[in-house]
Amino acid sequence: MNWFIKRIGQGLFTVFAVATLTFVLVRTMPGSPSQRLASQIREQQPNMSTQEINAMVAQRIGVDPDRPLHEAYIEYMVNLAQGNLGESINYQEPVFDIIARALPWTAFVMTISLLFVFVMGLGLGAVMAYREGSRFDVGSSLIAIFLSSVPYYVAAVILIYVLAIELSAFPLSGRYPSDVEPGFTLAFVGGALYHAVLPAASFVITSWGGFALGMRGNSIQVLGQDYIRVAKLRGLTDRRIALRYVGRNAVLPMWTSFLITIGFMFGSSIILEEIFSYRGIGYYMFDSIDNRDYPVMMGTFLVITICVIVAVLIADMTYGKIDPRVEAGGDNEAY
Amino acid sequence: MSTHEPTRTNDARTHEVADPILEIRDAEVVFEMDRGVSRVLDNVSIDIERGEVLGIVGESGSGKSMLASAMLDAVVDPGILSGEITFHPPDGEPVDVLAQDQEGIRELRWEDISMVFQGAMSSFNPTMKVGGHFEETLKAHEYDVEAGMERARELLADLYLEPDRVLDSFAHELSGGMQQRALIALSLVLEPDVLVMDEPTAALDLLMQRSILALLEELKAKYDLTLVFITHDLPLIAELADRLAVMYAFELVEVADSDSILSRAVHPYTRSLLNATPNLDAPLSEMRPIEGSAPDPVNVPEGCSYHPRCPLADEECVSQDPGFRPTHTEDHLAACFHWEEASEAIPFNIEREVNDE
Ligand code: SF4
Numbered sequence: 301m302n303w304f305i306k307r308i309g310q311g312l313f314t315v316f317a318v319a320t321l322t323f324v325l326v327r328t329m330p331g332s333p334s335q336r337l338a339s340q341i342r343e344q345q346p347n348m349s350t351q352e353i354n355a356m357v358a359q360r361i362g363v364d365p366d367r368p369l370h371e372a373y374i375e376y377m378v379n380l381a382q383g384n385l386g387e388s389i390n391y392q393e394p395v396f397d398i399i400a401r402a403l404p405w406t407a408f409v410m411t412i413s414l415l416f417v418f419v420m421g422l423g424l425g426a427v428m429a430y431r432e433g434s435r436f437d438v439g440s441s442l443i444a445i446f447l448s449s450v451p452y453y454v455a456a457v458i459l460i461y462v463l464a465i466e467l468s469a470f471p472l473s474g475r476y477p478s479d480v481e482p483g484f485t486l487a488f489v490g491g492a493l494y495h496a497v498l499p500a501a502s503f504v505i506t507s508w509g510g511f512a513l514g515m516r517g518n519s520i521q522v523l524g525q526d527y528i529r530v531a532k533l534r535g536l537t538d539r540r541i542a543l544r545y546v547g548r549n550a551v552l553p554m555w556t557s558f559l560i561t562i563g564f565m566f567g568s569s570i571i572l573e574e575i576f577s578y579r580g581i582g583y584y585m586f587d588s589i590d591n592r593d594y595p596v597m598m599g600t601f602l603v604i605t606i607c608v609i610v611a612v613l614i615a616d617m618t619y620g621k622i623d624p625r626v627e628a629g630g631d632n633e634a635y
Numbered sequence: 636m637s638t639h640e641p642t643r644t645n646d647a648r649t650h651e652v653a654d655p656i657l658e659i660r661d662a663e664v665v666f667e668m669d670r671g672v673s674r675v676l677d678n679v680s681i682d683i684e685r686g687e688v689l690g691i692v693g694e695s696g697s698g699k700s701m702l703a704s705a706m707l708d709a710v711v712d713p714g715i716l717s718g719e720i721t722f723h724p725p726d727g728e729p730v731d732v733l734a735q736d737q738e739g740i741r742e743l744r745w746e747d748i749s750m751v752f753q754g755a756m757s758s759f760n761p762t763m764k765v766g767g768h769f770e771e772t773l774k775a776h777e778y779d780v781e782a783g784m785e786r787a788r789e790l791l792a793d794l795y796l797e798p799d800r801v802l803d804s805f806a807h808e809l810s811g812g813m814q815q816r817a818l819i820a821l822s823l824v825l826e827p828d829v830l831v832m833d834e835p836t837a838a839l840d841l842l843m844q845r846s847i848l849a850l851l852e853e854l855k856a857k858y859d860l861t862l863v864f865i866t867h868d869l870p871l872i873a874e875l876a877d878r879l880a881v882m883y884a885f886e887l888v889e890v891a892d893s894d895s896i897l898s899r900a901v902h903p904y905t906r907s908l909l910n911a912t913p914n915l916d917a918p919l920s921e922m923r924p925i926e927g928s929a930p931d932p933v934n935v936p937e938g939c940s941y942h943p944r945c946p947l948a949d950e951e952c953v954s955q956d957p958g959f960r961p962t963h964t965e966d967h968l969a970a971c972f973h974w975e976e977a978s979e980a981i982p983f984n985i986e987r988e989v990n991d992e
Pocket of ligand 1: 902903904939940941942945946947948949952957970971972973974
């Protein structure tokens with residue numbers, strides 16, 4: 301139990317540290333975002349006073365250039381704690397609202413991708429292990445190694461070129477068809493899935509191989525264990541041995557890499573969503589860098605970081621629970 | 636079969652017992668390898684008597700584990716087992732073990748003949764509680780699970796374990812001795828008649844080994860078991876076993892009552908083995924390791940396979956196979972031309988009392 305509190309504490313501290321870092325960057329870097337923001341506003345509204353401009357900056361990004369460092373910092377952190385991420389310069393609306401609208405779309409693509417990566421990776425990996433050394437095994441291994449070495453953005457560009465531009469089989473960009481009203485209608489959900497195919501495929505094609513090879517290796521190792529032989533002698537069905545013995549023991553060690561992949565996907569969503577003009581959180585982050593929309597930049601950066609931290613934290617905390625071989629706190633001594 | 640001549644012409648000389656529970660005839664296991672055929676069990680024939688404790692003794696790589704696996708037709712791929720193994724259930728027709736179909740052999744294993752492996756920890760699924768192993772075994776054999784679990788608890792209690800605690804643990808949460816005892820309980824949950832144990836105590840300390848042997852004695856009496864105990868530790872098993880079979884180079888070289896082997900073993904290998912094994916009573920300086928190394932299964936020496944290491948070896952031993960023969964008594968069999976000279980040539984390094992209890 302103590303251990304859990306410690307891990308959560310570490311996670312919170314990391315979030316805190318990232319928030320502080322964001323603040324420090326925005327506030328103190330030479331030609332800092334706050335100064336740029338101030339000059340941007342000055343350009344747009346030449347007859348505003350410095351004080352008015354500073355007040356506006358404070359409202360936008362929660363960092364008032366005039367306030368003493370510690371006061372500004374406290375205010376910024378308090379704002380953050382309340383979920384106030386400032387206001388976008390470009391879109392003239394709270395950053396929180398922008399992220400709240402974008403995040404579900406990123407999660408949507410990620411969920412589809414992970415589902416396929418996991419099912420394909422584990423399924424193929426297990427079959428490869430059972431047929432170790434066969435032509436199927438060797439062929440799949442080679443393909444898996446090759447595809448895992450292709451960067452996801454290269455796959456994305458190739459998919460766009462072939463399937464969207466040349467063959468026009470899939471939409472080039474967007475989250476859903478422009479002529480459909482958002483809502484829980486078949487047309488909308490179907491359209492959203494249709495638009496998600498290419499971004500998800502870029503992930504799946506380049507990520508399943510790692511899982512397949514991992515699963516293959518783990519399964520081969522498990523298949524050679526004595527307990528498999530004993531299980532066979534005890535007359536258990538092949539099905540039970542494949543699921544409860546080989547499957548379970550081979551998959552559990554991969555739980556961590558599964559959750560870390562989620563973190564990785566959040567990171568890659570920045571470039572991927574830009575390529576597909578897919579308005580998820582990554583798209584807005586890229587866009588904010590382009591437009592020097594600092595509040596959005598800070599907000600998206602913070603949220604993506606938190607998502608990664610949470611994924612890793614869950615991986616850490618659940619691993620001991622899921623796999624009895626790993627002793628979480630060491631409080632489960634053998635007797 | 637291949638061009639290989641059966642090296643033991645022991646059909647007539649197999650130690651036959653009055654009421655065998657298992658009859659093994661000409662059991663042979665071969666592996667096809669790149670550098671030739673590896674014969675890891677070479678025409679072994681032996682009877683196992685109902686209710687006895689048979690100790691099978693040999694160095695590692697002598698084929699003793701193969702013999703154990705053969706009894707359940709459980710030789711691992713790509714090994715090929717041939718010969719004849721007959722199981723005589725307490726009631727009903729004899730069962731030809733090697734002629735069973737998949738379902739037949741599935742039922743025979745664990746229900747009639749069960750096995751405990753070396754290394755208890757690695758015999759349990761690390762991500763399943765010990766209790767789950769009992770349940771799934773009962774279910775796989777369509778036994779009544781509730782009654783079976785009751786029996787499991789009793790078995791665990793018989794082995795001085797706390798049933799609920801053990802059933803609710805993962806194997807790695809138990810000590811080595813507890814795992815081994817839990818595994819013994821698991822092997823008995825379907826009430827088999829024969830329990831084959833392959834080095835079940837090898838990983839344990841001396842005290843735990845002895846206490847497990849004592850427990851086995853109790854279990855055997857309570858559950859009417861026939862025990863086949865495979866080990867490299869001759870003195871250890873001699874206390875428990877009624878009869879001993881010594882293996883060398885994938886064959887049996889001497890079979891006799893335990894006492895007879897301990898006091899007047901006639902095969903030079905058995906005698907050296909007795910001298911080589913540490914004994915609490917013998918000073919360390921008296922221990923004499925056997926010189927030379929165990930033979931390669933692809934290339935077993937001609938004639939008597941022990942001749943490269945045997946101090947008594949002569950021309951005859953190099954060219955001809957000695958074959959099993961009765962020695963002091965009709966029941967003390969050994970495969971040696973010069974068994975009569977062995978006790979003089981290889982004296983025991985300690986006095987071994989004849990144990991007449
Ligand atoms: S037959 Fe010859 S070589 Fe073999 S054990 Fe006897 S004396 Fe030694």
